[in-house]
Amino acid sequence: MIIFFKFLIFFAGACLGSFLNVVIYRIPIGMxxxxxRSxxxxxxxxxxxxxxxxIVSYLFLxxxxSECDFKISIRYPLIELLCGVVTLVLFLQISSYSQVYFFLFQVSIALIFIALFFIDLDHKLLPDSLNLYLGATLLAYSSFEYSWKYMLMGLLIGGGFPLLITWLFYKLRGKIGLGGGDIKLWAALGIYLGPVDxxxxxxxxxxxxxxxxxSLIAAKIISKENAIPFGPFILVVATLQIxxxxxxxxxxxxxx
Ligand SMILES: [Zn+2]
Known part of the structure; x- marks a missing residue:
């Protein structure tokens, strides 16, 4: 029974991953x-x-x-698998049913992180709608634990500090260093991480x-002129922190 219940949690997470594949594909192109229907x-x-x-359909097909032999990217089932595993691991960390809200918030945050990660890799873009959704989720989550002063300071420093660096860099070098999406992501993360973290x-x-x-430039995988998306680095560090x-x-x- 317990195994079956765990499997259900995993499967629910994989279904959310299936929806996340749609989000990752459609949001950047405005759909x-x-x-x-897909x-x-x-x-x-x-x-x-x-x-x-x-996962099952990918293996089965x-x-x-089924009609034209068009190749389906392996990334789709891998994201479903990742979401299933993440949901199950987060579920196993809660010790009582009173912590279910905690679990639901953590799953939401993890899923938005995964969506932002892959959208930025694909398009070098962190959509405002997802940054806003992340900010709102973190605000609701943090309000259980932190004071509004802490959250406001985190938001202002998370957004303001990189904005200042970008402005200085622009004045000195005449180039835009960081993207607006990166700055908005830091502002959203600041609500939960607070001004120091x-x-x-x-x-x-x-x-x-x-x-x-x-390292990628040294290994000649990318050239100096190729900018790599920066969002994934912010998200990897935030994943460790949270x-x-x-x-x-x-x-x-x-x-x-
Ligand atoms: Zn087809």
């Missing part, structure tokens, strides 16, 4: 996430519900459209971005 990009055939069962996030993600970016604070403290001790 509604509700209508119309179609095969190859032959425009509507996708039936039984072809849309997370052997990664191809959001500044940590700014430094740590810049450091991580520089290390990864320079979901794995002990690991984050150990990593921080190595750097600072």
């Amino acid at each position: 509604s996430v509700v209508t119309p 179609k095969c990009p190859g032959c425009k055939k509507s996708i039936y519900w039984f072809e849309n069962i997370p 052997k990664g191809k459209c 959001v500044v940590h996030n700014i430094f740590m993600s810049c450091l991580l971005g520089a290390v990864v970016g320079l 979901f794995m604070p002990d690991l984050y403290a150990q990593l921080k001790a190595l750097v600072v």
Whole structure:
């Protein structure tokens, strides 16, 4: 019974992952996430519900459209799997049913992180709608724990500090350093992380971005002119800060 219940939680998470695939594909191109029904990009055939069962359908269809053999990206089932695993792991961390609200908030935050991560990788864009949704979720979540002063300071410093750096960089070099989406993401994260940890996030993600970016240039995977999206670095650091604070403290001790 308990195994079955865990499987149900995993499957619910995988279904959310299936919806997240739609969000990741549609939001950056301005499409509604509700209508119309998903179609095969190859032959425009509507996708039936039984072809849309997370992970299972991909395996059953052997990664191809049932009509025209159009190849379905392996990323779709992998995101479904990731969301299923994340939902189950977060569920296993709560010890009583009174903590269900805590679990629901954490799942929402994790899902928005995953959506932002892949949209930024694909389009170098962090949509305002998702940043706003994240900010609202973090505000509701934080209001259980923190004072409004803490949240407001986090928001202002999270948004204001990188804005100031960008402005200075622009004055000195005549170039825009950071994207508006990155700055709005920090502002949203600041609500929960607070004024101190959001500044940590700014430094740590810049450091991580520089290390990864320079390594990719050294390995000739990208050229100097290719800008890599910055959102994923902010999100990786924020994931450690919010979901794995002990690991984050150990990593921080190595750097600072
Ligand atoms: Zn097709």
